[in-house]
Amino acid sequence: MPTDVLTPEPSTTTGAPHTVVRRTRRRVTPGRIAALVVLVVLAVTWLLPFAWALVTSLKSEAAAGSTPLAWIPADGFRLDAFTSVLSEGNIPQWTLNSLFTATAITVVTVATSALAAYAFSRLEFTGRRWLFVVVIASIIVPPQVLIVPLFYQMLTLNLVDTYWGIILPQVIAPAMVFILKKFFDQIPEELEDAARMDGASRLRVFTSIVLPLSRPILAAVSIFVFIGAWNNFLWPFIVTNDTSLMTLPVGLQTVKSAYGVQYAQNMASALLAAAPLIIVFLFFQRQIIKGIATTGFGGR
Template structure:
């Protein structure tokens, strides 16, 4: 009898506990802070999606419908891909896309190597002038890039690098902001790991490659993505250093596609979408690395 009485009691207790757990989870899900955060995120998402949706709709219209007043979301003649076809026909899109991909990839790789080595030296090696150099790096963050355009252009002329890949790449590989971010991350890595490697006979380069870099994958991925996006979107410097149409990057090349009939709204929006499409794909594929890198380093607060 005892066994028959206790078994239902246990079952009843479990049945009583389960609804309370579910209720607590529901309360957490419907907390005011979570609701407010969801609303804020939704508003921010809409502020980005509305212009993107408007550009997409305009690019899918004919030029007559795009310039017609009053503005309508759905054109009377229907959507068309004429704007994209004209942009692709008028410009050398494959060559410009390759130029942007190649230069952005090389800029990202070289910037990562230089910034990581400089940041590690500033974080771990005590040398003369270390504080002064760090001060100069931080101070250089407030220098606007257009100020350096003229001296950099004269340097490229003297090095005969106009209309070359290296002329586009080299001035972009120095990134003080990335050095600062990586240095802050390296400061958080426990020194005991490096001390143990030093006791085992490892040198600085081996420690950097086999100990520090594997622990820094999130921030390295985030920095690589930020540098790539910046190099891809860079319009001013490639525009100044290139004259040959075959050497233009995609943002510069798309701006050369002009019509004799004035502003072509549909073609302009189609060009903007073509230039932004690779960056959207990069973010969609690597958004986890971006978020993880920011949360790991505290980059959002710097």
């Protein structure tokens, strides 16, 4: 891979040194070749299940369930599975429900997590250390343990079969508080002290200095929360009975269960549910990678 190297050389006219950009090539070593081969193998291994799901969704039900398995069906590829899923279910409404709830969960989660993380990072108050320990300890609590008390709470508040019943229990994210707190710790306090000397309040410092400097991590956290909210099946499945309020994963499950095990339709449903997340990743992959490197998920 070519790289640019800056080297000073004397000018032929004035004799004064000037910078010349020389393009050099990285040496092709056995180690680089081996690393490239390993990466290609891993990429193919990761893409293989996705390719099989795509191929299966383009088969007829008879070809999808026949043995031996074949990549290319004898009766050719067709779109019957996608047509059946789209016609039998209310895909547009479920997609809008998922988009609305996932966006609302993302906005509320990022806002509350950022405020809590900034308080743990900068404010001094009684019990701060122990409260932060409680937040960290809550990360290891399985979400399934909280399903019963959360459902009774939503039932008491008359929030079952409502959008708020889907959204509110999912806005608490202790892991995101920890990630944002670690990032806020790296921001120099001198910037905030200078702003406060100019008369800025703590909230003004947070909104005008800390948040603009935290755009990469906020983008990464937003993407993580959005993906988790979009993929969440268990809680929306429990708290909703009205088909008009179901999210896309829950709605697609009702279509599949109504018609038994149909492999082509199952794969078509999975691809329809995953398509928005694939689009989000393609558009925001730089922010995701930068957020992973910044938060320490990459081993830093």
